[in-house]
Amino acid sequence: MENVIQLENFYFAYKRSDLVLRDIDLNIKKGSFTVIAGPSGAGKTTLCKAMTGIVPYYMGGRYSGDVKVLGESTKGKKVSDIAMRVGFIMEDYESQLVSLTAGEEVAFSLLNHGFAPAEVAERTRKALEDVGLPGRESYQLDELSGGQRQRLLLASVLAVHPEIIVLDEPVSAMDPDGAISLYKLVYDIHRRYGTTIVVVEHRTDYLLPYATDMIVLKEGAVVAADKFELAAPAMYADEVLRPLLPSLWQVKLGLEERFGVKLGDWRNEKDALADLKAQGFERRAD
Amino acid sequence: MKLTAFTQIIVTIAVTAWVFILPVEAVATILVLELALLLYIKHDKMTMAAIGGLAVFTGMMVLLQLLFGTSLSLALIGGLRMLVMTMAFLCMLAATRIQDIAKALVDRFCLPCEYAFMLTTALRFVPNFLTDSEITLDAQSCRGYSNRGNIIKRFLAYLVVIRPLVMRAVAKSETLALSMELKGFGGNTYKNMPSEPLGLADYLVLLLVVVLSTYPFWINSIQNL
Numbered sequence: 051m052e053n054v055i056q057l058e059n060f061y062f063a064y065k066r067s068d069l070v071l072r073d074i075d076l077n078i079k080k081g082s083f084t085v086i087a088g089p090s091g092a093g094k095t096t097l098c099k100a101m102t103g104i105v106p107y108y109m110g111g112r113y114s115g116d117v118k119v120l121g122e123s124t125k126g127k128k129v130s131d132i133a134m135r136v137g138f139i140m141e142d143y144e145s146q147l148v149s150l151t152a153g154e155e156v157a158f159s160l161l162n163h164g165f166a167p168a169e170v171a172e173r174t175r176k177a178l179e180d181v182g183l184p185g186r187e188s189y190q191l192d193e194l195s196g197g198q199r200q201r202l203l204l205a206s207v208l209a210v211h212p213e214i215i216v217l218d219e220p221v222s223a224m225d226p227d228g229a230i231s232l233y234k235l236v237y238d239i240h241r242r243y244g245t246t247i248v249v250v251e252h253r254t255d256y257l258l259p260y261a262t263d264m265i266v267l268k269e270g271a272v273v274a275a276d277k278f279e280l281a282a283p284a285m286y287a288d289e290v291l292r293p294l295l296p297s298l299w300q301v302k303l304g305l306e307e308r309f310g311v312k313l314g315d316w317r318n319e320k321d322a323l324a325d326l327k328a329q330g331f332e333r334r335a336d
Numbered sequence: 337m338k339l340t341a342f343t344q345i346i347v348t349i350a351v352t353a354w355v356f357i358l359p360v361e362a363v364a365t366i367l368v369l370e371l372a373l374l375l376y377i378k379h380d381k382m383t384m385a386a387i388g389g390l391a392v393f394t395g396m397m398v399l400l401q402l403l404f405g406t407s408l409s410l411a412l413i414g415g416l417r418m419l420v421m422t423m424a425f426l427c428m429l430a431a432t433r434i435q436d437i438a439k440a441l442v443d444r445f446c447l448p449c450e451y452a453f454m455l456t457t458a459l460r461f462v463p464n465f466l467t468d469s470e471i472t473l474d475a476q477s478c479r480g481y482s483n484r485g486n487i488i489k490r491f492l493a494y495l496v497v498i499r500p501l502v503m504r505a506v507a508k509s510e511t512l513a514l515s516m517e518l519k520g521f522g523g524n525t526y527k528n529m530p531s532e533p534l535g536l537a538d539y540l541v542l543l544l545v546v547v548l549s550t551y552p553f554w555i556n557s558i559q560n561l
Contacts, residue, residue, distance in 0.1 A: 108514070108517060133519070134520075142511050144464060144508075161525065161528040163524070
């Protein structure tokens with residue numbers, strides 16, 4: 051499968067800091083739904099910034115190695131030009147909304163890149179429709195709820211038709227229902243348009259039904275970068291990383307270890323129950 | 337009749353000049369017209385509060401002038417002038433979207449886009465800043481912050497609220513800057529926005545502005561005839 055993002059022996063340190071990323075060597079496959087997990091301070095956000103050209107070219111710092119996005123090195127590229135192909139949503143969604151109305155917010159990037167007004171209007175309409183905010187072009191931002199603003203931010207990224215969307219803990223300030231609904235929407239976009247998705251998330255339970263690949267970071271280095279079902283055991287083997295696995299997979303890998311059985315690729319409770327039943331595990335009343 | 341943001345800015349600038357060149361009676365008439373216009377455009381609670389606040393501020397200014405020995409008539413004229421000038425800005429803000437004002441400032445007055453964008457950004461982030469200040473105040477109150485004591489004590493105590501608030505604002509501004517960079521903010525931002533062409537109403541109002549602004553010249557010419 052074609053790689054859309056490639057990091058080759060990438061090292062990075064911010065100005066006046068120690069190494070944040072060490073010898074990162076990984077590939078993100080086209081059309082994948084990749085989850086980046088790891089403890090706080092592992093370098094997840096910096097890795098996202100490296101994928102979008104912000105690190106090191108916007109923020110500065112020391113680096114070695116190379117980052118290739120869609121076959122081209124990010125070296126010497128303008129952040130906004132990379133953003134036309136790789137959408138990036140940071141953690142604090144509130145501070146990323148720069149306009150006063152929903153329509154202006156979505157149109158902002160398009161106008162800056164010189165799209166014709168008719169196309170801007172059409173793309174804005176379509177992007178708002180895609181995120182479940184149809185006809186809200188004239189809404190003031192304070193007329194939208196937190197969840198709707200998060201969706202609006204996603205619409206502003208979608209409007210430029212990026213091939214990759216990188217999301218850095220997009221639901222950290224949301225309630226569980228809002229988080230589930232946003233990830234469902236992201237997955238829907240991934241399926242409908244074939245967009246490659248890269249998500250940094252602490253609460254990996256939300257992403258279990260959708261994740262195809264997983265990158266695990268610890269202290270700035272890659273612990274595992276593979277298909278989800280292959281990376282999860284590496285995470286389980288490390289006691290620090292184990293709690294970051296989806297709860298169902300902690301149970302699954304625990305059972306496999308304890309009873310020496312091979313269980314299936316659980317993506318939800320229904321899969322788990324069916325598999326356990328098939329393996330002869332029985333429900334006990336006590 | 338809808339005036340473009342450009343015309344409204346010109347009228348506002350002109351009004352601030354007129355208060356110095358037109359007779360007091362004419363300035364007072366402008367004030368009445370401004371009040372009527374403002375209440376016609378918007379008559380919500382916020383507008384009333386703004387008018388009330390301006391009136392109180394004008395009263396304080398008049399009092400201050402009287403305290404420094406200015407005659408009553410001069411103090412009143414000074415207050416009237418200030419009131420008319422600020423009311424003109426209030427009318428402009430009530431009648432025009434801030435985005436249109438920013439665009440007109442960039443397109444027609446060659447204001448750098450960064451400064452124009454500050455106008456909209458300031459308006460966009462005021463509610464966020466107020467929410468943040470409430471959150472910080474509550475958090476620090478839980479940690480023992482109290483606003484009791486004399487004014488100096490209260491000011492010093494308030495520093496524990498100001499410090500984290502400023503840090504939050506700086507962090508947010510960094511995210512905003514990065515977000516603008518990602519979205520390609522720059523010279524094209526205003527250039528590519530749909531522009532407002534001047535209409536008949538704009539030309540008529542601009543003509544009136546020219547006539548009233550040259551009042552001292554043509555009134556002298558008429559008197560000399």
